[in-house]
Amino acid sequence: MSxxxxxxxxxxxxxxxxxxxxxxxxxxxVEHFMPILMEKEEEGMLSPILAHGGVRFMWIKHNNLYLVATSKKNACVSLVFSFLYKVVQVFSEYF
Known part of the structure; x- marks a missing residue:
């Protein structure tokens, strides 16, 4: 995974x-994630990929949880999001 x-x-x-x-x-x-998310939400410029310095946060929200993947490299974003949604699916079936 990237x-x-x-x-x-x-x-x-x-x-x-x-x-x-x-x-x-x-x-x-990851401590920088929530302040950036709140700031972007207030500005109305929320996106599924957020950046802080050289780190990219790729995130999804499911129920009351955020699943966040970080990367410094040029990650294959579609692969990362597929993985995050698969994690949600597995957790939903398991729990």
Whole structure:
């Protein structure tokens, strides 16, 4: 997969589950996600890909959770989103 790390966050941005695959993105980078998301939402310019410095946040929202993938490299975004939606599907069937 082309993502560096994957996170499951609650609505307040608290990390519930995380997995760092590559180690090239610091795990604390996810702390920048919620403020950027709120800022873009207020501006009315919300998109499924957000950036902070050299890190890209690719995210989806399902019920009361955010699934976020991070990457510093040129990631295949469609592959990352397919993975995130598949995670939602597996979690929905399992839990």
């Amino acid at each position: 993502a560096s790390a994957v996170y499951v966050l609650d609505l307040k941005g608290k990390v519930l589950i995380c997995r760092n695959y590559r180690g090239d993105v610091d795990m604390s980078e």
